[in-house]
Amino acid sequence: MSRLLALLYGAVSYAVFLVTFLYAIPFVAGFGVPKHIDNGDPAPFLVALGIDLALLGLFAVQHSGMARPAFKRWWTRFVPAPIERSTFVLVSSAVLALLFWQWRPLPQPVWNVDAAALRGTLLALSALGWLLVLSSTFLINHFDLFGLRQVWFHARQRKAMDEPFVTRAFYRIVRHPLMLGFLIAFWATPTMTLGHLLFAAMTTGYILVAVKFLEERDLVALYGDTYRDYQRRVPMLLPWPKRQRTDAATSTATPQPTRH
Ligand SMILES: C[S@@+](CC[C@H](N)C(=O)[O-])C[C@H]1O[C@@H](n2cnc3c(N)ncnc32)[C@H](O)[C@@H]1O
Secondary structure (H helix, E strand, O other): OOHHHHHHHHHHHHHHHHHHHHHHHHHHHOOOOOOOOOOOOOOOHHHHHHHHHHHHHHHHHHHHHHHOHHHHHHHOOOOOHHHHHHHHHHHHHHHHHHHHHHOOOOOOEEEEOOOHHHHHHHHHHHHHHHHHHHHHHHHHOHHHHOOHHHHHHHHOOOOOOOEEOOOOOHHHHOOOHHHHHHHHHHHOOOEEEHHHHHHHHHHHHHHHHHHHHHHHHHHHHHHOHHHHHHHHHOOOOOOOOOOOOOOHHHHOOOOOOEEO
């Protein structure tokens, strides 16, 4: 594949991601776009529940499956390495777009906050959650996460340096600020319907399982004791400070390896 074509493919994938991400904000909020979490084709309760669970399950399987190191090793035999990340981003965006399109509303109210000040506070909190998601991507390396950096270096015939392990800013407070941002954005709502509750609860369960049993295992395999030490010092998702241990194990300075 020509380098220019790969660059174009990466740019298109990034643009598709950006549109999908920006659509996700009003979709979850339940206003501001034609199709959101609380509207669309009504369906009998069990049908709507089944469709919504299938859409969430599809996203979980696709997203975590394609991010497994073994899967990446297998499919880069067919997909050129420089566009591997862009392809992941494109497929993830397509699955999310399908979810937005086919999501069936379950409009039964769970809670509804009337007080204007509290409504505003919850909406502001949700916006802060989205901001935390976006700013965390820039702390790791936004353009690497979404595949642009790989196609850019490929186009310039340069080898991209591995990304460094990040422990600064939000990553000093929790190990997964990006996921914490999602949780805040999904739960902080003045009007919680049954459909929104299903979405928030299932994505929370997925995030907890995926972070603890998939991502952190990969990170330990990659960074070894550096990551184990980070796990001891910094909480996973809730920003409560951990009790500092003073034994040699935790005070040993560890080298800062790089992310592949
Ligand atoms: C979608 S990001 C989510 C990062 C993290 N779970 C969070 O919630 O902030 C997933 C990528 O971030 C990388 N990653 C996670 N923690 C990292 C860290 N402290 N430094 C560098 N990369 C990290 C993982 O290797 C993976 O490629």
